[in-house]
Amino acid sequence: MVIELLKIVCVKTIGDSFVKDGYLNKQYCSDIVNSLSNQLILENNTLYVLDHLVNTIRRIIYLTNSNTGRNIDFRIKNRRTAGLIKNNPFEKITKSIETIAVYIYDKNINSFETIYVDLDIDDYLYIIFSLFPKPLYNLFSKNIGLIKFTIVGFTGFLVNLITLYVSTNLYSKLASYEFATMLGSITSFETSLLWNFLLHEYWTFRDRGLKHDKVNLVIRWIKYHIGSIISLFSQVSIVTTLSGYLHYPLYLSLIIGVLTGYISNYVFSSKITWRR
Template sequence: MEVSEHCISSERSAVCSVSEWGEVLSSKINSVVVPSNICIGTKLSLYRLILLRILKLSSYKLKNRIAIWAVTRSGLISDCAEVVIVDLNEKDWFQLYSKKLPGILALPLSEPLRVLIFTLVGASGIFVNLLCALATYNLLFNFGYIANPVASTAGFETSVLWNFTLHEKITFRGTSLNRSLKSVLIRLVKYHFVSIGSWVTQVTLATMLPILLHTPFWLAQLTGILLGFIVNFIFGYIYTWSKNRIMQNYQRGVK
């Protein structure tokens, strides 16, 4: 079965790729010496291989975890004297996955390590939240149940600032995010905005569970933290740090 192709002419020959790999070819061709009888491919990790199959992304040939996605047009793919292996970066994978998925899904799939770091930072925030809330609760214990919402809020705000700082300095280091003070403050406001639901859940459970069920404060606080974790993860990653990056990638030519 014939596949649609994207071709670029060079001084020595035309180099063509499966159309889905067209933007990748355009971004990589200048860094590859292209004689008249070579193929261009990428060595796939197991993760990338599985995604390639699930998304049904085409290539000329897939063998031994090497996807051959470009070839010079001087002969057949079987005539290739050599396969040049080209590494792809996160932007390349985003361009590729965007052929099959909306950007909001393509971006996290293109950067699994960043998603893992984002999750680990969020998990560390759980402990920061709980420790700060317990410390504040112990200080305010003599004030009765009023200590619960105050301590819960203190834990929440501390964990938000903790997570935000680590995401800015570690998780999204090396990305195209604007690092001006204004942009950082806007992201901080956004992060607080998407965390409102988590804060309401935490304070409500930390206050009501001890009253209604005589639950220890730490357990009520932890329950509220865990319930808000998933929502915080989804909206924090997408809305606070990734929405602009998705738009920037599309503006570079991903349609």
């Protein structure tokens, strides 16, 4: 069955330069439906989609269901004409290779509906991952928590570095440079730790439904401190053992130490600090 002008769900996404005030206009939606007429099939109130659109549509349907309370029956059919398939069927309309939008249900040909779905950072990560080859997409999408943890860790490193330079310069005006460096290191460590903790609390592990009252926040803050100290200890131990005693190159022992500390910190945070 070829899709006619059905009721449409239009979703704002990364490549939304064609969206005015957060909504797609009727003509754009009509154009998109027409462009997809040979790629989407509606049978018995079920939306069928060719497999090259699977990841995109699965994500959009999830967003639509969770934001509007709707329920779409979604099934997959194998691609039919490989030569006609593009990675992004919306590119010609939107002029943006990053645009991912729309979906369709309801056979009422006279009705038209636009639903605005506000995307958060997690949604954008999934959309970006959907542009990767399928094996990478599967790897990243199934380990989104680890990727978010890595992003937070990188920003924490930048906070640590900036705070170290600023605080050391300030302390050096009041004490010797050696003492100022020590105080600066402590200050930068605690500042980056607080930064990371807040991002993990309200972003990385926010989907775990934990209570954010003062008591639970303090408990998790203490646990996170313990996990970070364990991570630091494992890193120092590995570097000392490999380079100090076994005479491996310093850069190699540091890489192994950082990776080990990172993994131990993630496991501790995921399984203990922010345990469900």
